[in-house]
Amino acid sequence: MVHKRKPTIHEVARMAEVGIGTVSRVLNNHPSVREETRSRVLAAMENLGYSPNPHARRVAGGKSYTVSIMLPFVATEFYTRLLEGIEGVLLEERYDVAVFPLLSQSRLERYLKSHTLAYQTDGLIMASFDLSELYPGGQLPTDRPVVLVDAKSPRYDSVYMDNRLGGHLAAEYLARFPGGLYAIKVEEEIDLALSQTVFAERLEGFCDAAAEAGRPLRSGQVFKTRFSAEGGRLALQHFMAQAEPPYNIFAGADLIALGVLEEAEAHSLRIGQDVRVLGFDGQPWTATRGLSSLTQPVEAMGAQAARMLMERIHGYRGTPRAIRFEPTLLERASTGLPTPAYIP
Amino acid sequence: MVHKRKPTIHEVARMAEVGIGTVSRVLNNHPSVREETRSRVLAAMENLGYSPNPHARRVAGGKSYTVSIMLPFVATEFYTRLLEGIEGVLLEERYDVAVFPLLSQSRLERYLKSHTLAYQTDGLIMASFDLSELYPGGQLPTDRPVVLVDAKSPRYDSVYMDNRLGGHLAAEYLARFPGGLYAIKVEEEIDLALSQTVFAERLEGFCDAAAEAGRPLRSGQVFKTRFSAEGGRLALQHFMAQAEPPYNIFAGADLIALGVLEEAEAHSLRIGQDVRVLGFDGQPWTATRGLSSLTQPVEAMGAQAARMLMERIHGYRGTPRAIRFEPTLLERASTGLPTPAYIP
DNA sequence: CTGAAAGCGCTTACAG
DNA sequence: CTGAAAGCGCTTACAG
Numbered sequence: 001m002v003h004k005r006k007p008t009i010h011e012v013a014r015m016a017e018v019g020i021g022t023v024s025r026v027l028n029n030h031p032s033v034r035e036e037t038r039s040r041v042l043a044a045m046e047n048l049g050y051s052p053n054p055h056a057r058r059v060a061g062g063k064s065y066t067v068s069i070m071l072p073f074v075a076t077e078f079y080t081r082l083l084e085g086i087e088g089v090l091l092e093e094r095y096d097v098a099v100f101p102l103l104s105q106s107r108l109e110r111y112l113k114s115h116t117l118a119y120q121t122d123g124l125i126m127a128s129f130d131l132s133e134l135y136p137g138g139q140l141p142t143d144r145p146v147v148l149v150d151a152k153s154p155r156y157d158s159v160y161m162d163n164r165l166g167g168h169l170a171a172e173y174l175a176r177f178p179g180g181l182y183a184i185k186v187e188e189e190i191d192l193a194l195s196q197t198v199f200a201e202r203l204e205g206f207c208d209a210a211a212e213a214g215r216p217l218r219s220g221q222v223f224k225t226r227f228s229a230e231g232g233r234l235a236l237q238h239f240m241a242q243a244e245p246p247y248n249i250f251a252g253a254d255l256i257a258l259g260v261l262e263e264a265e266a267h268s269l270r271i272g273q274d275v276r277v278l279g280f281d282g283q284p285w286t287a288t289r290g291l292s293s294l295t296q297p298v299e300a301m302g303a304q305a306a307r308m309l310m311e312r313i314h315g316y317r318g319t320p321r322a323i324r325f326e327p328t329l330l331e332r333a334s335t336g337l338p339t340p341a342y343i344p
Numbered sequence: 345m346v347h348k349r350k351p352t353i354h355e356v357a358r359m360a361e362v363g364i365g366t367v368s369r370v371l372n373n374h375p376s377v378r379e380e381t382r383s384r385v386l387a388a389m390e391n392l393g394y395s396p397n398p399h400a401r402r403v404a405g406g407k408s409y410t411v412s413i414m415l416p417f418v419a420t421e422f423y424t425r426l427l428e429g430i431e432g433v434l435l436e437e438r439y440d441v442a443v444f445p446l447l448s449q450s451r452l453e454r455y456l457k458s459h460t461l462a463y464q465t466d467g468l469i470m471a472s473f474d475l476s477e478l479y480p481g482g483q484l485p486t487d488r489p490v491v492l493v494d495a496k497s498p499r500y501d502s503v504y505m506d507n508r509l510g511g512h513l514a515a516e517y518l519a520r521f522p523g524g525l526y527a528i529k530v531e532e533e534i535d536l537a538l539s540q541t542v543f544a545e546r547l548e549g550f551c552d553a554a555a556e557a558g559r560p561l562r563s564g565q566v567f568k569t570r571f572s573a574e575g576g577r578l579a580l581q582h583f584m585a586q587a588e589p590p591y592n593i594f595a596g597a598d599l600i601a602l603g604v605l606e607e608a609e610a611h612s613l614r615i616g617q618d619v620r621v622l623g624f625d626g627q628p629w630t631a632t633r634g635l636s637s638l639t640q641p642v643e644a645m646g647a648q649a650a651r652m653l654m655e656r657i658h659g660y661r662g663t664p665r666a667i668r669f670e671p672t673l674l675e676r677a678s679t680g681l682p683t684p685a686y687i688p
Numbered sequence: 689c690t691g692a693a694a695g696c697g698c699t700t701a702c703a704g
Numbered sequence: 705c706t707g708a709a710a711g712c713g714c715t716t717a718c719a720g
Contacts, residue, residue: 008696008697008698009697009698010697018706018707019706019707020697020698020699020707021699021700021706021707021708021709022705022706022707023698024698024699024700025700025705027698027699028699032706033706034706037705037706052697052698053403053697053698054464055399055402055403055408055464055696055697055698056696056697056698056712057697057698057699058698058712059399059400059403059696059697059698059699059711059712059713060697060698060700060711060712061698061699061712062699062712063699073424080417098442099443099444099445101443101445120398120399225574226572226573228570228572228573228574228575229570229572230569230572230573230575230577230578230603231572231574233574233578234574234577234578259574352712352713353714354713362691363690363691363692364691364692364713364714364715365690365691365692365693365715365716366689366690366691367714368714368715368716369690369715369716371714371715372715376689376690377689377690378689381689396713396714397712397713397714399712399713399714400696400713400714400715401713401714402696402714403696403697403712403713403714403715404695404696404713404714404715404716405696405714405716406696406715407715
């Protein structure tokens with residue numbers, strides 16, 4: 001496998017019989033290129049298997065055509081889906097993506113120093129960090145455009161989920177069923193200022209709405225655990241030691257709800273009757289497990305954030321915008337919906 | 345805060361009263377620069393707050409001065425520590441680091457395509473992937489140097505931990521105590537070919553050595569769970585339902601061992617007597633919890649991998665090397681070692 | 689040991 | 705609409 005040198009803009013220009021300036025113009029979607037010329041250049045690129053050298057573009061143009069995404073080092077499906085959404089629109093815009101999993105705050109600071117890669121990019125998407133806690137004034141030490149996702153700030157464009165509303169919907173829904181109301185409180189062990197509050201918000205919404213429905217939760221009806229399926233198992237054990245079925249459980253997250261399902265099965269409790277459990281997130285796998293869940297359009301949130309960042313990069317200067325997303329309750333077998341007949 | 349343009353090599357040259365070529369030479373540690381000249385240039389850089397533009401270096405020199413690290417999107421302390429070790433030596437060598445959390449195989453392939461950032465780097469460190477499963481022939485589609493860490497391959501330099509030995513040591517140690525021998529099997533849910541086998545290896549080593557010691561494990565003495573502290577709690581519950589104390593438990597990972605400790609406390613079992621539990625990893629926090637553990641020099645493994653990669657980048661062409669690291673048994677209160685008196 | 693110059697692969701006014 | 709040329713901030717033979 002002999003590696004011939006990558007073709008450059010010059011070879012493309014020669015083959016398309018134009019100047020290199022023109023090639024550069026089609027590369028950058030410059031409007032003033034005749035359609036006929038453009039397609040000739042495009043054909044030459046295709047033919048040669050040409051792709052522009054990003055480093056050269058950065059030196060010459062002062063732009064990097066890449067965007068940094070900073071997210072907590074927390075390997076949940078949420079971030080996988082979020083990245084999927086973000087990268088989808090960025091790659092379409094021919095932008096590259098550099099992901100920076102933040103393992104600690106010292107890392108954030110290093111990343112933002114001028115000589116590192118992260119700083120050399122054209123914009124920044126930060127996920128799940130409360131900036132006002134990280135920096136006085138809530139302003140990052142960068143002059144590049146910034147968009148927050150799964151977080152809010154008066155200073156930057158932000159895209160966030162209304163987790164409290166999700167908790168509300170959960171309580172209103174579960175309160176309709178016979179039996180006790182229960183909730184699982186997920187402890188967030190993220191250190192430092194990288195604290196997240198999503199689970200706390202969901203639970204608050206749940207407790208508020210439960211009280212409004214005349215069904216306030218006592219402490220025995222809330223079980224605290226870390227984020228794991230096994231935590232859901234422990235929770236159901238705990239509730240079973242307190243009272244008889246049926247149990248109507250708001251798990252706070254799909255993963256936890258999965259554990260509740262597993263433990264219910266181990267005790268031969270009837271799911272959807274003795275135990276009703278409601279997750280949160282709407283992970284793809286909940287469908288096959290028949291798990292009811294408050295679905296989040298995570299990919300859409302990511303895409304939205306990416307689009308707003310592109311607008312900023314392209315020069316938009318308006319005041320910071322905040323886009324709120326709402327979770328949707330999806331009923332399935334785990335809260336009693338009959339399993340639909342299989343229709344081929 | 346007015347942003348003045350970053351100083352370039354020209355300004356440094358002028359201030360140091362040398363040519364730009366000389367500045368470049370000290371930047372690259374070229375040997376033929378007089379010591380007096382070098383320090384004059386260094387002083388000018390310091391003075392101006394100069395740092396080289398990495399993109400320009402990449403275009404001009406054809407090198408990127410950055411290394412890609414690919415690792416599974418699994419947020420355990422193991423990877424935090426590994427990165428710490430890798431970045432330590434890389435940053436010292438003035439190399440930048442791009443981290444690529446691999447969320448799926450399709451991502452790996454995209455990353456390795458020629459136009460993306462990952463491909464533009466001078467070398468690649470891959471953590472925890474079994475290459476032979478990912479690619480036929482176990483060879484990555486890149487001509488850059490590659491080093492594997494927490495993995496092995498006949499084709500590339502690799503740095504790995506002898507997990508089986510750790511299991512052995514655990515069994516030999518725990519078999520000395522009165523009471524039954526137990527183990528926790530951690531299920532690895534990593535999808536696709538991104539499968540990991542570390543936990544399986546630890547357990548195999550444990551079971552082999554237990555059998556050799558005349559104490560083979562029956563199926564009731566092994567509990568299967570996902571990677572979570574709550575899994576450790578369930579495990580102890582399970583063992584308690586099988587037999588009376590004492591229990592000598594090999595947890596397979598510190599996080600799981602933590603759950604065992606928590607559950608033991610909840611049942612007022614005496615830790616170090618009724619329950620002896622041994623973790624794996626040697627996480628920093630095990631010290632304060634008095635958890636005995638098989639410690640892994642994770643940072644050292646990372647550093648070793650980084651050094652080997654730098655050698656390759658600098659032109660070393662020898663046959664692939666494999667460096668094996670060994671875990672060390674660290675005794676603490678959780679296996680009965682008396683808590684040491686506090687010495688101020 | 690060191691300077692001047694050519695060159696890396698692009699972008700972008702400047703003229704036409 | 706498009707070409708020729710200057711320039712981005714470096715590296716690296718080439719001469720001294």
